[in-house]
Amino acid sequence: MKFMLLQDYAPTEVAAEFIGAWSPEDAAAHIEFQRQMNQRLTESGELVEAQALTGPEQAKFVVYDGVGAPVVTDGPFPEGKELLAGYRMIDVESLERAIEIAAEASAAPGPGGKPIKTVIEVREVMGAPMPEQ
Amino acid sequence: MSRTRDIEDLLRDAAPRVLAAVARRFGDFADAEDATQEAMLAATQQWPRQRTPENPAGWLIHVASLRVIDRARSDSSRRDREAAAAVREPRDPPPSPEHDDTLALMFMSCHPELTPASAIALTLRAVAGLATAEIAAAFLVPEATMAQRISRAKRTIKASAIAFRMPTGEEWAARLRSVLHILYLIFNEGYLTTGGPELARADVSREAIRLARIAHRALPDDPEVAGLLALMLLTEARRAARTTAGGELVPLDEQDRSLWDRELIAEGVELARVASSKGSAGEYLIQAQIAALHDTAARSQDTDWRRIAGLYAVLEQMTSNPMVSLNGAIAVAMFEGPETGLALLQPLEQPLAGHHRLHAIRAHLLEMAGELDAAFAEYETAANRTTNLPERDYLTMKAARVNERRSQSRVS
Numbered sequence: 001m002k003f004m005l006l007q008d009y010a011p012t013e014v015a016a017e018f019i020g021a022w023s024p025e026d027a028a029a030h031i032e033f034q035r036q037m038n039q040r041l042t043e044s045g046e047l048v049e050a051q052a053l054t055g056p057e058q059a060k061f062v063v064y065d066g067v068g069a070p071v072v073t074d075g076p077f078p079e080g081k082e083l084l085a086g087y088r089m090i091d092v093e094s095l096e097r098a099i100e101i102a103a104e105a106s107a108a109p110g111p112g113g114k115p116i117k118t119v120i121e122v123r124e125v126m127g128a129p130m131p132e133q
Numbered sequence: 134m135s136r137t138r139d140i141e142d143l144l145r146d147a148a149p150r151v152l153a154a155v156a157r158r159f160g161d162f163a164d165a166e167d168a169t170q171e172a173m174l175a176a177t178q179q180w181p182r183q184r185t186p187e188n189p190a191g192w193l194i195h196v197a198s199l200r201v202i203d204r205a206r207s208d209s210s211r212r213d214r215e216a217a218a219a220v221r222e223p224r225d226p227p228p229s230p231e232h233d234d235t236l237a238l239m240f241m242s243c244h245p246e247l248t249p250a251s252a253i254a255l256t257l258r259a260v261a262g263l264a265t266a267e268i269a270a271a272f273l274v275p276e277a278t279m280a281q282r283i284s285r286a287k288r289t290i291k292a293s294a295i296a297f298r299m300p301t302g303e304e305w306a307a308r309l310r311s312v313l314h315i316l317y318l319i320f321n322e323g324y325l326t327t328g329g330p331e332l333a334r335a336d337v338s339r340e341a342i343r344l345a346r347i348a349h350r351a352l353p354d355d356p357e358v359a360g361l362l363a364l365m366l367l368t369e370a371r372r373a374a375r376t377t378a379g380g381e382l383v384p385l386d387e388q389d390r391s392l393w394d395r396e397l398i399a400e401g402v403e404l405a406r407v408a409s410s411k412g413s414a415g416e417y418l419i420q421a422q423i424a425a426l427h428d429t430a431a432r433s434q435d436t437d438w439r440r441i442a443g444l445y446a447v448l449e450q451m452t453s454n455p456m457v458s459l460n461g462a463i464a465v466a467m468f469e470g471p472e473t474g475l476a477l478l479q480p481l482e483q484p485l486a487g488h489h490r491l492h493a494i495r496a497h498l499l500e501m502a503g504e505l506d507a508a509f510a511e512y513e514t515a516a517n518r519t520t521n522l523p524e525r526d527y528l529t530m531k532a533a534r535v536n537e538r539r540s541q542s543r544v545s
Contacts, residue, residue, distance in 0.1 A: 018513055018516075018517075018529075018532070019529050019533070020509070020512060020513055020516060020528070020529040020530070020531075020532025020533045020536065021513075021532070021533070021536055022533055022536075023533065023536075023537060024530060024533040024534050024537055026533075027529060027530055027533040028530060028533075031381075031526045031529070031530070032379060035379060035380060052522050052525070054518070054519075054520050055517035055518060057517060057518070058518065
């Protein structure tokens with residue numbers, strides 16, 4: 001089963017969003033945690049893809065009615081904090097395992113090494129139809 | 134089993150050379166590619182049963198050439214023109230130096246009508262002989278996507294009816310520029326992008342260097358070709374020191390210089406020196422000269438920043454590229470002080486608006502000048518704007534360290 005684990009920019013109850021405002025040790029620990037987590041998921045054969053997205057100020061919203069020119073809106077957006085910051089796609093045995101991995105990501109170390117408690121959105125990816133009996 | 138593996142390796146190594154020779158002989162890339170594929174197929178069937186020929190590439194070129202001729206004969210629309218020409222050829226093509234064939238192939242695959250992404254993919258596939266799966270892995274795209282990109286590039290070439298031959302006369306310089314540009318982009322893909330698996334990326338850079346060596350062998354007197362090769366070698370020499378084991382970027386002034394590859398440096402410096410003696414330097418040679426000055430400084434503080442700033446000034450006049458001016462500003466700041474560097478950034482505000490590198494450099498200079506609050510804000514902006522993850526991590530860490538320094542200075 002494939003799942004997308006999605007993260008946005010919203011500040012959590014324990015941390016402001018810009019990691020550079022933490023102490024260097026805490027920032028380094030957080031960055032290292034993310035790297036090692038991807039490493040572990042690669043080694044367990046569960047990681048499909050992990051990507052971080054560029055910042056919300058570089059986002060563009062595009063709307064097109066099929067005639068004339070598309071409407072392209074540049075940031076910053078008032079809802080910028082709700083934009084996707086990054087994702088992991090995993091291929092796991094069960095929903096339980098997906099939740100376990102999401103929980104691990106949510107507890108990434110924050111300031112003072114305390115779990116940052118980021119909200120991780122877990123969404124199953126549509127798969128191929130089951131073979132007919 | 135191992136014999137099959139040997140034959141596969143042999144075929145892979147020979148393929149670009151065979152394709153180049155056949156394409157050059159008949160002047161048609163697409164036909165040559167089909168014929169090369171057929172000859173390779175024939176080899177996988179015949180060589181294990183019989184004996185591997187003593188000159189495998191010669192065998193393949195011969196068989197592929199026969200296929201082209203066969204096809205030309207059966208193709209009535211082209212019979213007169215091509216078959217007649219082909220049949221007059223001797224049974225085996227006159228041997229042409231491998232590097233000339235390969236260079237001709239590069240002129241094709243780096244054609245200015247292709248987008249850079251297509252040209253890069255086609256060059257790695259057709260000239261370097263990498264498998265589509267390997268190229269896809271290095272660029273982090275699905276194999277099917279990469280296969281499509283390559284076949285679209287081939288279709289573009291076919292549709293544009295670009296003749297497969299060495300460019301001549303006035304088109305020569307522009308076409309050579311395209312080749313050098315694509316080789317440079319391939320090298321950078323393998324060096325700068327930090328997304329893919331390290332091995333795959335090192336391979337891509339190595340291929341760019343190998344192809345630049347071939348181009349240099351074919352055109353030993355061209356200072357820009359030598360300059361590009363030297364630039365690649367002098368940059369590649371620092372690869373081991375450029376990142377920590379954890380993948381964190383290490384800036385030039387903090388790198389452990391004992392990890393730099395002395396052989397590559399010696400070769401690059403010598404190449405640049407010889408090329409510089411051959412007349413006026415172009416973009417790549419000047420960049421190689423700058424890289425040579427960095428690579429030959431025993432310690433970061435021994436860097437000859439005045440000469441580097443001078444070279445950037447020449448490069449700036451040549452290219453009027455604001456990124457070059459930005460690099461020049463850092464070099465000047467290194468001996469004139471950060472305030473001078475910051476003043477040099479002012480006119481770059483407009484052309485580089487919002488570019489993360491402008492913010493990163495300004496942050497660095499502000500930090501040097503002791504303006505920590507402004508430096509922190511600039512590091513944050515740069516970190517939010519970069520499109521490269523290790524660079525974002527690096528800038529984030531810089532921000533965190535400046536933040537720590539300013540809170541300490543407030544306390545004391």
